[in-house]
Amino acid sequence: QVQLVQSGAEVKKPGASVKVSCKASGYTFTSYGISWVRQAPGQGLEWMGWISAYNGNTNYAQKLQGRVTMTTDTSTSTAYMELRSLRSDDTAVYYCARDPQALYSSGWYGYWGQGTLVTVSS
């Protein structure tokens, strides 16, 4: 069965970086993409970007351009999302989700990770 298992909760200081991992199993990793979505406490969902696990192509939300990097390690079927220059408003649960397409983001997600809480606080 398809599973996406994310790394554990993080506490970071403003200005620091965080790298969240998402390990996939139960399917051929390189045949799909991975998108990242975050949710601030008590708030709605925000799409952050997408990476192709096939060729590494990315597309990031303009709001996060320059601060976010998404990568994959096909040898371990793991996707990573790094966010730099953290601010208090980056405090959120970060989710990875499997995108049905490998060459472009189809935008709808049938499988999600369990979420990773990132808290930014001095």
Next chain:
Amino acid sequence: DIQMTQSPSTLSASVGDRVTITCRASQSISSWLAWYQQKPGKAPKLLIYKASSLESGVPSRFSGSGSGTEFTLTISSLQPDDFATYYCQQYNSYSPFTFGPGTKVDIK
């Protein structure tokens, strides 16, 4: 960016009720719309994609309709497991894919 709105923001209903949630896009998104259900502390669950396609394993009491700028999610007979928050999401345009603000369905 394409803006998504949902109405109502909160909906109080009883088991067995027919429930309809509306989602509107600030510009045409064809049928590139998904609906998700989210319960507290859990990841969203895909219900509907491409406006009206039911995700595998989702009960048939859920249905989606619409195209262009106006869409609806209907629950034909509300069940106890359906009390949750529902989000629509457009994926017509990359810049960026946007979600609606959510509709909370609670017990009347």
